[in-house]
Structure formats: structure tokens, C-alpha cells
Amino acid sequence: MQTDKLKFRTENREGQTVVYVAGELDLEVASKMRDAMEPFLELSDRKLVLNLRDLKYIDSTGIGILIGMVKARHARKAAFAVEEVPANVRKLFDLTGISPFLNVTPAPAEGA
Amino acid sequence: MQTDKLKFRTENREGQTVVYVAGELDLEVASKMRDAMEPFLELSDRKLVLNLRDLKYIDSTGIGILIGMVKARHARKAAFAVEEVPANVRKLFDLTGISPFLNVTPAPAEGA
Amino acid sequence: MINDALVSLTVPARAEFVDLVRLTLYGIAAKLDFSYEDIEDMKVAVSEACNNVVLHAYAEEPEGVVHIDFAATEHHLRISVRDNGRGGFQPTGEMQTSNLHGKSIEEIRSGGLGLYLMQALMDEVEVCQDLGTVVVLTKRRTAAKAQTL
Amino acid sequence: MINDALVSLTVPARAEFVDLVRLTLYGIAAKLDFSYEDIEDMKVAVSEACNNVVLHAYAEEPEGVVHIDFAATEHHLRISVRDNGRGGFQPTGEMQTSNLHGKSIEEIRSGGLGLYLMQALMDEVEVCQDLGTVVVLTKRRTAAKAQTL
Ligand SMILES: Nc1ncnc2c1ncn2[C@@H]1O[C@H](COP(=O)(O)OP(=O)(O)O)[C@@H](O)[C@H]1O
Numbered sequence: 001m002q003t004d005k006l007k008f009r010t011e012n013r014e015g016q017t018v019v020y021v022a023g024e025l026d027l028e029v030a031s032k033m034r035d036a037m038e039p040f041l042e043l044s045d046r047k048l049v050l051n052l053r054d055l056k057y058i059d060s061t062g063i064g065i066l067i068g069m070v071k072a073r074h075a076r077k078a079a080f081a082v083e084e085v086p087a088n089v090r091k092l093f094d095l096t097g098i099s100p101f102l103n104v105t106p107a108p109a110e111g112a
Numbered sequence: 113m114q115t116d117k118l119k120f121r122t123e124n125r126e127g128q129t130v131v132y133v134a135g136e137l138d139l140e141v142a143s144k145m146r147d148a149m150e151p152f153l154e155l156s157d158r159k160l161v162l163n164l165r166d167l168k169y170i171d172s173t174g175i176g177i178l179i180g181m182v183k184a185r186h187a188r189k190a191a192f193a194v195e196e197v198p199a200n201v202r203k204l205f206d207l208t209g210i211s212p213f214l215n216v217t218p219a220p221a222e223g224a
Numbered sequence: 225m226i227n228d229a230l231v232s233l234t235v236p237a238r239a240e241f242v243d244l245v246r247l248t249l250y251g252i253a254a255k256l257d258f259s260y261e262d263i264e265d266m267k268v269a270v271s272e273a274c275n276n277v278v279l280h281a282y283a284e285e286p287e288g289v290v291h292i293d294f295a296a297t298e299h300h301l302r303i304s305v306r307d308n309g310r311g312g313f314q315p316t317g318e319m320q321t322s323n324l325h326g327k328s329i330e331e332i333r334s335g336g337l338g339l340y341l342m343q344a345l346m347d348e349v350e351v352c353q354d355l356g357t358v359v360v361l362t363k364r365r366t367a368a369k370a371q372t373l
Numbered sequence: 374m375i376n377d378a379l380v381s382l383t384v385p386a387r388a389e390f391v392d393l394v395r396l397t398l399y400g401i402a403a404k405l406d407f408s409y410e411d412i413e414d415m416k417v418a419v420s421e422a423c424n425n426v427v428l429h430a431y432a433e434e435p436e437g438v439v440h441i442d443f444a445a446t447e448h449h450l451r452i453s454v455r456d457n458g459r460g461g462f463q464p465t466g467e468m469q470t471s472n473l474h475g476k477s478i479e480e481i482r483s484g485g486l487g488l489y490l491m492q493a494l495m496d497e498v499e500v501c502q503d504l505g506t507v508v509v510l511t512k513r514r515t516a517a518k519a520q521t522l
């Protein structure tokens with residue numbers, strides 16, 4: 001695996017943890033993604049936001065991981081959203097029908 | 113052929129015609145390159161300079177074309193030079209031994 | 225210009241090679257002047273087919289491979305993703321596809337979206353099972369050409 | 374991770390497919406953590422071998438193809454460029470290579486630099502002729518690994 005295929009960066013906004021997911025989210029890096037997300041799923045008193053601005057590629061593997069995250073947050077009654085979704089990624093979210101579960105916001109929802 | 117594989121742009125400096133050659137110069141576009149260069153080879157009262165700043169790729173096909181240009185200019189006793197050669201291209205010029213014939217200058221030889 | 229050309233790629237049936245298939249597809253599709261959006265569609269569809277080979281075709285064989293053929297005609301790009309694995313699709317009849325539309329958060333689950341996406345993103349999807357599985361993905365070139373000419 | 378993996382690519386023996394070979398090579402070499410300079414070296418060497426197939430291997434057969442095998446081991450990437458053409462190298466002995474060093478402007482001429490560049494850019498170059506020609510280009514991985522780890 002090239003080390004830069006999928007990268008993460010975390011930012012704290014008021015009451016939110018924002019994780020920037022950059023690169024290609026495919027089968028090769030699926031377990032890397034799951035491992036990286038696990039600690040954030042636990043934080044039920046903060047809203048978890050994935051910023052996908054620099055996500056270049058996703059397929060059903062990655063969407064499957066997002067479904068898992070949606071369900072994990074729902075089980076904890078904890079807020080979850082996705083922001084700045086590129087057009088090609090958005091198309092796949094809409095086609096598969098995952099969009100309504102992602103609370104997609106176009107730009108950073110500052111302080112929301 | 114993708115239309116943007118090899119591109120040209122011409123600039124007139126004092127006494128010089130500078131042709132910017134951008135993209136990939138390989139076997140596929142060899143005749144495109146030869147055709148594009150032909151009119152410039154004729155202009156014996158002006159120095160002909162190839163600016164290779166945006167040349168991403170060259171191999172022996174392209175170097176063969178440059179050899180032809182060197183000889184055509186020499187036969188007309190007309191000046192010829194090459195400027196702003198990227199490191200990977202420079203390496204091939206040095207390995208093949210064409211460098212001494214190219215009058216390579218690192219930066220635009222303004223008014224030279 | 226590259227009409228009727230056939231390009232073939234064989235890679236190990238392992239997750240870390242699927243992006244190489246995407247890269248080669250990108251190179252071919254760009255040559256054929258497909259639009260950015262069409263190329264993205266094909267990348268995902270081909271990856272879904274390759275992911276399935278990696279995940280489902282070979283039981284415990286570490287030496288399994290995926291063959292991808294790219295056949296360009298004047299009107300189509302046809303991509304065949306072939307394995308020599310044990311199969312696993314329904315032998316005949318309708319292909320099962322699923323998606324999340326109209327489901328509740330309790331009902332949705334990971335998995336099973338691959339074939340659905342292939343069908344949504346390509347103009348035609350065929351699955352043949354013989355010695356292994358072949359998934360044939362077809363995209364029309366007309367729209368792309370109209371855009372760039 | 375992708376040690377002992379074999380990737381194979383077959384393209385028509387036509388000039389417009391050589392950049393596709395470079396693209397695939399790039400994808401493989403990047404996975405193997407080769408340095409930028411090593412990747413550039415290999416791109417040129419592989420292109421030279423492919424150019425030769427396009428130019429010299431097939432007389433009038435429009436259907437000629439080039440097969441490229443990429444074999445990665447722990448220590449090397451070995452790239453074989455194979456055709457089913459009529460051959461044309463000297464059957465045995467030294468490979469003829471030429472360059473421009475020490476020549477005058479009257480002596481230099483286009484052509485004949487391909488094999489020289491392959492040898493200058495790779496760690497090992499072998500040519501075998503049997504049914505067609507195989508050029509085997511080898512690059513060591515050690516230096517690249519040392520740079521990136
Ligand atoms: N190449 C293949 N070899 C064997 N079985 C396959 C292959 N491709 C798909 N299948 C079967 O078809 C099913 C549906 O595939 P798909 O819609 O892509 O969803 P998923 O892979 O997430 O299960 C798979 O679960 C698998 O049983």
C-alpha cells in the first residue's frame with residue numbers, strides 16, 4: 001500500500017469532531033479506515049463530522065463502512081454528518097440511497 | 113491521440129523565436145513534432161530556442177528529432193538552443209551525449 | 225483511432241491491485257475521449273467487479289488472478305472482468321441487486337451494493353458463469369464523443 | 374507487500390499505446406516505493422523496448438501485439454517486453470549500442486539510441502530471441518527502499 005493512499009486529519013470545532021478523509025477509500029484501505037474511525041464512533045457527546053473535500057474515490061466498500069458508522073452512531077444516539085462531498089462521491093451516495101442517512105452539508109457547518 | 117499530449121506555444125524575443133514544447137514527446141507524436149518544427153527551422157536569420165520547461169517526457173524518439181533539428185540549423189548556419197530543461201530530460205540529454213549540441217541554458221536567455 | 229483495439233491486463237486477485245486496474249482503465253478511457261464523469265462511472269463499476277473477484281471468486285487460493293479485457297469499438301468500450309474461481313452467482317435468471325432506497329436506518333446494512341452500482345453506472349452489465357465468472361461492462365461512447373468533438 | 378506478484382499487460386503494437394504501458398508501469402513502481410528518478414528511468418527504458426516492437430518487430434502485420442510482464446520480487450522489478458515478430462537483433466554475442474559522445478555534429482544521426490538508453494537506465498538488460506523477441510529489463514529495489522523507509 002502506498003502510505004498516502006488514504007489520509008486522516010482531525011479538527012475540533014465547538015461540540016464537533018471533524019475528521020478530514022483524503023485520498024482513495026477502497027477495499028485495500030477498508031480496514032485502515034475502520035480502525036481509524038473506531039475511536040471517534042465512541043465519542044457520543046460530540047457530533048462526528050466527516051469532511052470529504054479531498055476524497056478522490058469511493059466505491060461500495062467505502063459506502064459499506066459509512067453505513068456501519070451511521071448505524072453505530074444511531075445505536076449510541078450520537079450525531080453524525082458528512083460535509084463538502086465532491087460531485088463524483090455525491091453521485092454514488094445518491095445512487096445507492098445512503099444520502100438521507102448522512103445529513104450531508106455542502107460547506108463546513110460552523111458551530112452547528 | 114489525446115489532443116493535449118504535446119502542445120506548442122511561440123514567443124518572439126529580440127532576434128529569437130522561442131517555442132515552448134509542453135507535454136510528452138514520444139513516438140505517437142513524433143510526426144506532429146516534426147511538422148510543427150519545420151517552419152521554424154527555415155528562419156535562418158533568427159535564433160531558434162526550444163523552451164522545455166513543461167516537457168514531461170522524452171525518449172530516444174524525441175532526442176532523434178532534436179538531432180535532426182541540430183543538423184538542419186547547422187546546415188543553414190543558424191543559431192539553435194534549448195532552455196529550461198527539466199532534470200529528468202537533462203539526464204537523458206547527458207546520457208545520450210546530445211547536450212553539447214543543444215547549447216543548453218538554464219533560464220530564458222533574455223535578448224541573447 | 226484506437227477503435228477495435230484490445231488491451232488485456234492480468235493482476236493478482238488481491239485488494240492492492242484494484243487501483244492499478246483503475247489506472248489502466250483511466251488511461252484507455254482518456255484516449256477514447258470519454259468525459260470525466262463517464263470515466264469516474266467506469267472506474268467504480270470496474271472496481272466493483274474486481275472487488276467481487278478478490279472477495280468471492282477464490283476460496284483459499286492465494287494464486288488467483290483477475291483478467292481484464294478492454295475492447296474499444298467505434299460506439300462502445302466493453303470491459304470484461306474474468307476470474308477462474310468457483311462462481312457464486314445464481315446460475316440463471318435475474319441478477320440480484322439491492323440498494324438502500326426506502327429503507328429505515330435499522331434495515332440498511334453493508335454489502336450487496338456492488339452489482340447494483342455496476343448496473344446504475346454502466347449502459348449494460350452481463351454476467352456469465354462457465355469456468356469461473358465473467359462480468360462484461362459496457363459504456364457507450366457517443367455522448368462522450370459529442371462532448372469533445 | 375506485492376512481492377512475487379506478476380502483472381501482465383497486452384496492448385496492440387502501435388505507437389499510441391506506449392504511454393498506456395508507461396502509466397501501468399508508473400502504478401506498479403509507485404506501489405513498490407521506487408523513487409521518482411527510478412520510475413522515470415524505467416518509463417524511458419520500457420518505452421524504448423515498446424517503441425522497438427512498434428517499429429521493428431512486425432513487418433506488415435497490423436495485428437501485432439506487445440506483451441509486458443511486471444514481476445516484483447523483494448529485491449527487483451523485472452519487466453519483460455515480448456513480441457511475436459520476426460526478430461532482428463544479432464542472434465548471439467554483444468548487443469550493439471551507440472551514443473553521441475565524442476562525435477562531431479556531422480557524424481551524429483537520429484536512431485540507434487534505444488538499446489543504449491535501456492542499458493544506461495536499468496541495472497540489467499537481456500535480449501532473447503526465440504519466436505519473436507523478449508527484452509528483459511531489471512531494476513534493483515534496494516536503493517528505492519532505503520530512500521523511503
Ligand atoms: N466473481 C465472483 N465470483 C463468485 N461470486 C461472485 C462474484 N461476483 C459476485 N459474486 C456473488 O454475487 C454476490 C453479489 O455481489 P455484489 O452485488 O457485488 O455485492 P457484495 O459483493 O457486496 O456481496 C456476492 O455476494 C457473491 O456471492
Ligand SMILES: Nc1ncnc2c1ncn2[C@@H]1O[C@H](COP(=O)(O)OP(=O)(O)O)[C@@H](O)[C@H]1O
Binds near residue numbers: 429469484486488
Ligand atoms: N523487438 C524487436 N524486434 C526486431 N528487431 C528489433 C527489436 N528491437 C530492436 N530491434 C533491432 O535492434 C536495432 C537497435 O535498436 P535500438 O538500439 O533501440 O535503436 P533503433 O530502434 O533506433 O534502431 C533496431 O534497429 C532493430 O533492428
